[in-house]
Amino acid sequence: MRVLAAMSGGVDSAVAAARAAEAGHDVTGVHLALSKNPQTYRSGARGCCTLEDSRDARRAADIIGIPFYVWDMSERFHNDVVEDFLSEYSEGRTPNPCLRCNEKIKFEAVLDRAMALGFDAVVTGHYAQLTDGILRRAVDPGKDQSYVLAVLTRQQLAHSMFPLGDTPKEEVREEAERRGLAVARKPDSHDICFIADGDTRGFLNRKLGEKPGEFIDATTGEAVGEHRGSHQFTIGQRHGLGLGRPAADGKPRYVLSITPVDNTVTVGPKEALQVDTIHTKTPVWLDGQARTAAFDCEVQLRAHGEVYPAHVTPTDTGLTARLAKPAYGVAAGQALVVYQPQDPDDVVIASGTITATESPALVEAATNAN
Incomplete structure (x- = not known):
């Protein structure tokens, strides 16, 4: 099959591409440029979105011996992932940007383009098993990514390949070393890639602006503090609330609900x-x-x-x-x-x-x- 390998610059996608090539597929590597200015996104060799990652992906493709290209997905990424992230927070919801990126970028925009160019499938380094169109958990429970792939349609799964689902992560790193891939010990990416400094609250404030509001105690209905924007919080949050009045029982309060219409955040006991x-x-x-x-x-x-x-x-x-x-x-x-x-x-x-x-x-x- 003609296969397009999405190569993030990390070890997983590199080994997935290598396995696809070794299995006899006609593989082409592609790195997704998700920002017009990569320095505005996260810096450091973490496996997604940076200039270093693009170079790491190219070097891996050279070692594997496959053609390699960079596709500019920055506008689509900004509209479908970053703007969605901001919109969801402004409406009092808590989005998962990695899930949205899989849905809208890696398995919609990329797959659509790949199919239009005559490719049969897209291969990625996700940890999940796919057999006869059925998605299953990976054998490595600590790395299983079936949750973030569960937004895919059956049509998308029919043209997807996940070669790493049957392998523990440490064995993938050891395989990368045997193959001579320089990314073998590169750290995994965990942070939100488009928040360069990891400060989600600061990012939301810069993009959505500050909007003072009140914390309301769910038990008494009284205002117990002020905040600078309900978009700064998520359900279950305990730290960073800055409440002016302690609870009557002295126990910590948690965010129970967020109401963007009147910009209030309701807090109460963990129960x-x-x-x-x-x-x-x-x-x-x-x-x-x-x-x-x-x-x-x-x-x-x-x-x-x-x-x-x-x-x-x-x-x-x-x-x-x-x-x-x-x-x-x-x-x-x-x-x-x-x-x-x-x-x-x-x-x-x-x-x-x-x-x-x-x-x-x-x-x-x-x-x-x-």
Whole structure:
């Protein structure tokens, strides 16, 4: 097959490209330039978005012996990822920019262009298994990326390759060393690539501006402090609140909800963060079987987060998941990913964007108040 290898400049994508070439595919490497001015994004050799990364990707392609190109995706990245990130925070939601980048850039814009150029598939260094169009967890649970790939459609998965899903990360690094790839011990990328200094709050303030508002105590309804913009916070946040008045019981307060309309941030005890029901919109069915009846499964609410047994009910607009045990600090804008436990590796069934949650603690408090 003619295969386009997306090469970020890190070890994973380099080894994935090398494996595809070794398997006999006609491989072409491509690095995605995500900023007109790379210095405005994160600096340092971390595996994505920088000038160093572009050079590392080119050197890896030379060693593998494949053609290499740089594609300018900066405008699409800015519109679909950066602007989406800002818009979501301004609406009181907490987005996952890496998930959005996979959806809109790596497996929509890139795949569309690759198919138009006559390629059969796109290969990446993601840790997930793909067999006969079915997405499964990677064998390395610590590196599994099936959660951030669960936004892909079956059509996109049909033209995708993930060669690393069956290999632990340390073995990938050892293989890179044997292949003579200079990125073998390059650190993984963890930060948001378009926030150069890692200061998310400062980035949001610069882009969205400061807008003073109040913290409201969920228990008393009283204002207990002031902030400089509700977009600075996310559900479950404890540190950096700067509250002027301590809670009556002396316990720490957490962000429970964000209301951009009046720019208020409601805070309260940790127990009030409990969530037992989650609602989503726009479900994507990855196994080709859109359900209409309720079913038992497992759900994951964050990348590398805890897995919860759940009873999921399809609705007219999305999915409703009732958890067997409460989760804490679930934010709208994140993804709920549905798994069917199977031996040896879980199968990804569906995903949906979280729109609302229900808290048993808040329901009980309201009942007692009445």
